[in-house]
Structures are given as structure tokens and as C-alpha cells.
Amino acid sequence: MPDDKAHADTLLLALTSLLKSEHIGIVNRLNVLKKNVFLELMLKKDTTKNIDLSIEMHKNQLIIIRMPEVIFLIPEERDIATTYWMSKVMLSLQVRASRIPDRSKRTKVNLVVDEIYEVAHTEQYLTFKLYQVAKFVMKPIISCHYINQLTHMRQELRNANTSYILVAGRDKDNFKELKEELYPIVAEDLMNRISYTSFGLYPL
Structure with a gap:
């Protein structure tokens, strides 16, 4: 300092x-x-x-x-x-x-x-x-x-x-935490993503 x-x-x-x-x-x-x-x-x-x-x-x-x-x-x-x-x-x-x-x-x-x-x-x-x-x-x-x-x-x-990035294959608990914000995306959409891809959730 x-x-x-x-x-x-x-x-x-x-x-x-x-x-x-x-x-x-x-x-x-x-x-x-x-x-x-x-x-x-x-x-x-x-x-x-x-x-x-x-x-x-x-x-x-x-x-x-x-x-x-x-x-x-x-x-x-x-x-x-x-x-x-x-x-x-x-x-x-x-x-x-x-x-x-x-x-x-x-x-x-x-x-x-x-x-x-x-x-x-x-x-x-x-x-x-x-x-x-x-x-x-x-x-x-x-x-x-x-x-x-x-x-x-x-x-x-x-x-x-806050913005969130959910990596493919993450636990469903992460989805449940942001379920309202992610609608109409469902948990299976996240779990079935191709490896090394992700969902991005950004504030408007």
C-alpha cells in the first residue's frame, strides 16, 4: 500500500x-x-x-x-x-x-x-x-x-x-436455484448440454 x-x-x-x-x-x-x-x-x-x-x-x-x-x-x-x-x-x-x-x-x-x-x-x-x-x-x-x-x-x-453462467452437466440444484429466472428453460436442457458449453443468464 x-x-x-x-x-x-x-x-x-x-x-x-x-x-x-x-x-x-x-x-x-x-x-x-x-x-x-x-x-x-x-x-x-x-x-x-x-x-x-x-x-x-x-x-x-x-x-x-x-x-x-x-x-x-x-x-x-x-x-x-x-x-x-x-x-x-x-x-x-x-x-x-x-x-x-x-x-x-x-x-x-x-x-x-x-x-x-x-x-x-x-x-x-x-x-x-x-x-x-x-x-x-x-x-x-x-x-x-x-x-x-x-x-x-x-x-x-x-x-x-448478477449474471450467471451454468456449465453443462451441472447439478439440478443449481437449476432449481434459478428456476424462475431461467423459464422457459427446464432442468433437462441444462443437463443434456454438450460438454464444455453453458447457459448464460444476464440481467436486462
Whole structure:
């Protein structure tokens, strides 16, 4: 981020979201941070070599945030790290908006997140931010096997003018979730599609 304070504020925001868990206490969450040597090193590292996401996301390029499973072994560690990154992306969008007030001059950002339901607090955080992303010229693209896996985001997506792509051969539960929107298409139409094809459902 642009400075140390912004970096610290972003991490604090991510941790605050996680510490609100009803099932795992504050002490346990902090212990998770201390047990993972990579997270501990991140907390201690200075910010002199940090990239400024608010600038990089405006360059019309692919940015990949990789989190190897061998480093983040347990779900709580992955949740902490992904919530941190998600909050950092949102803060960068806000910084960019203050730097470039004219929305038409901002590069559109497509944020692709695979299987976000595996990190519950990250899903909660992005759900809370869904109503804001359009004004920051950002579009989240969420992939999952079943729509009902999205515990927190599912209803918000319905209210957010969302487009859906249903891949051929998907479970009928996905069809049932969008049955009204897909009419007059029936479940068999989806199940019998040729491999590697899909149905697209786009808002008018």
C-alpha cells in the first residue's frame, strides 16, 4: 500500500473481521497468526518493497495472488490471509477513486475468486461490499460448484443485478436455484448440454 499506516489499517481490518467469530475466541485467532511462520514474518516485515495495488490495478494487467496450500495448511490461516487480501483490494479501489475522481477514466477491474465459500469471513466481507463495487469500477467473478455453497453471498447476489453462467452437466440444484429466472428453460436442457458449453443468464 502507499504507506505503512495504510498497510497496518488494512491488516487490522482483516483481523477485526476474523476476531468477530462466534466459534473461535480472540486468543485462538492470535495463536493462529503466531503458529504460521509465514504470517508472522508478514506481520514483522517492513513495507518498503510493497507494491501499490491502487496503481498496479490501473495498468490493465493480470495480477495473481497465490496462496500455496503447503503454506496455509489450516482453514483459519487461509481465512485470515484471504480476508486480508480482499480488504487490501477494496482499500486500493478507494485510494484509486480518490486519485482518479472521473469513473470513466478508471480501468475496469475484474476480481476473480474461486471457491470463496471455503473462507467464510472473506465471503462475509465481500458480501458486505457488493453494493459498493460498481462505483469503484470493479466486478467480482465468483466460481463455485453449487450456488447454495455461498452461505452469505447467495441472496445478495440476487439483489445485485448478477449474471450467471451454468456449465453443462451441472447439478439440478443449481437449476432449481434459478428456476424462475431461467423459464422457459427446464432442468433437462441444462443437463443434456454438450460438454464444455453453458447457459448464460444476464440481467436486462
